[in-house]
Amino acid sequence: MARIPGSDGRRTAALIRAAGLALIHRHGYEAMSLRQLAAEVGLQPASLYNHFPTKQALLHGLIHDHMEALLSSTAAALSAAAPDPLSRLRAFIAHHLLYHLEKKPEVFIANFELRALEGENLRAILALRRRYEMLLTDILEAGMAAGVLRPGDAQIAAYAILAMLTGACTWYRPEGRLTRGEIVRIHTDLILHGHAA
Amino acid sequence: MARIPGSDGRRTAALIRAAGLALIHRHGYEAMSLRQLAAEVGLQPASLYNHFPTKQALLHGLIHDHMEALLSSTAAALSAAAPDPLSRLRAFIAHHLLYHLEKKPEVFIANFELRALEGENLRAILALRRRYEMLLTDILEAGMAAGVLRPGDAQIAAYAILAMLTGACTWYRPEGRLTRGEIVRIHTDLILHGHAA
DNA sequence: ATCAGAAACGAACGTATGTTCGTTTCCAGG
DNA sequence: CCTGGAAACGAACATACGTTCGTTTCTGAT
Incomplete structure (x- = not known):
């Protein structure tokens, strides 16, 4: 055969x-x-x-393509939003959540299996991730400069937001009690206004 | 020999x-x-x-002991705090961050290697983790009932807070630009009041 | 119609893995 | 002082792994 x-x-x-x-x-x-x-x-x-050619090349390909898709679809979502920082932040939050809830396996792999990548493979993925983080950091800095976001360390803020949003993929179940829309609303609210009354 | x-x-x-x-x-x-x-x-x-007896037993032991230590040290921190929900929440945040920043390997393993556990081993760890989450959920519910936290889904709020705080361990470097105290202050602030001006 | 290359096969390679076994030496409780 | 168990050894087991090789058949462009 x-x-x-x-x-x-x-x-x-x-x-x-x-x-x-x-x-x-x-x-x-x-x-x-x-x-x-x-x-x-x-x-x-x-x-x-x-x-x-290699088991690792398969992994790298999967993560790489996911990151590229994430970057381009985020860029599209942002350019569809109003140009003011607050609208852009809301668009980023909504897009990140909706995209990540749809692509749980990809997200999981891109976050958990990075350490299996070696050398150049790892460097390439980290560069893509940094580009993604920078999209959010830039929005936050613009918002701080415009006075619509409280001043502070934009990088830490970006990390905090991303960790919180990506965490939602861990527990989200499509058949769960909350719709995607509600999840977006709740998280947007928490990010903008916090938990205090 | x-x-x-x-x-x-x-x-x-x-x-x-x-x-x-x-x-x-x-x-x-x-x-x-x-x-x-x-x-x-x-x-x-x-x-x-x-x-x-087994490679998996070693992993389970490591995670189990870490979770037990986390639970008891959190209980101690909470009972040392003032009894009002806001003070307890602040104490929880500070303790979670400080403890996790000190125990990066344990935290990493407890979060990343869960899927290597099978059957009873996994169930036991998930039960411990649920107990930990419940500590925070209870504080949030008390705060909402007392009117010092905005009403909402306490479970989602707990997940959001935990993901954000634990995420800090990912990028924290002891030699970095921020002290642990600043990290605690920033995160407490973000959790309570959000990013909006 | 032909033929280079794409896409599959089956067999095998060398190596590494988690674990078991029997043995040997040391330590601690009676 | 003795002895049973604790704690190490070296050798080996069966199995599984990622990968390579040579071969065979089908496909698509000329």
Whole structure:
């Protein structure tokens, strides 16, 4: 037996990536074996190497593509918002939450499996992440300068907001008690006005 | 060669746990091999089994003890605070941050390596974590009832606060630009009053 | 119609893993 | 002083891993 009738590289590659995403999300990168992955797609382990050169390259590809998609979709959401800092902040919050709630596996992997990346792979992802953080930091600084946000350390503020929002992906269940809209409203409120009465 | 002169079970066990903590923190639980761990402590791999029955039992022990310590030290901090909800909330925030900034490896492991636990081990840890979350949720509910915190979903609010605070451990560096005291002040402020001017 | 390359196969490589076993030496309680 | 258990050793087990190799078949461009 050899090449299978109807086989298509593009489609197989997509299947591998989808299955890899799910397996890494469930078991973790180190715990996922390529034999598992191959079985999930219905391939022999060796055949995976027609589609990526290395297990780590697969992981890096998944994270990289996720970060690129996140960056471009965030840019789109921001440019659709009103230009004042407060509107942009609200748009950022809503977009971050909605996007992340839709892409739980990707988000999980991009946050938890970074340490499995080595050297250049890691550096490239960290650079993308920094670009994303900078989008928020810039909004916060603009808001502080305009007097609509309380002055302070914009970087810490950005970290605090991102941690809080991304944390929501940890406990969110689509069948849960809250709709996505309510989650956005609550978090926007907490970020802007805090918990004090 | 066999039992080594001066060998002491209690001390060796402590060394193993300390080295395990560091290795898991650096490389991840799945990526840490028992041979690495044994070498770090100066033992043969087989000798580890005089101190724990299974690799997973080691992980579970580390997380379990961390959670117990966190719970009891939090209880102490709360009972030292004034009894009104706002004081208790401030005490909780300060204690969570200070404790977590001191115990970065433990916190990292307790949050990142949960998925390596199976069955009863996982259930036990999740129960402890729920108890911890409940400490904060109770404070928030008391504050809402007393009218010093804005009414809302106390559980979501607790998750949001915890994610934000724990996130600080990710980027905090002891040699960084901010002191621990400033970090506490900033986060308390953000939680209570938000970012809006 | 042909043929280069894409896409799969099956087998194997070397290595590493968690763990078990039997043995040996040291320590502490009677 | 003796002895049972504690704490280490070295060797080995079965298994699993990521990856390489050579081969075979199908596909798409010329």
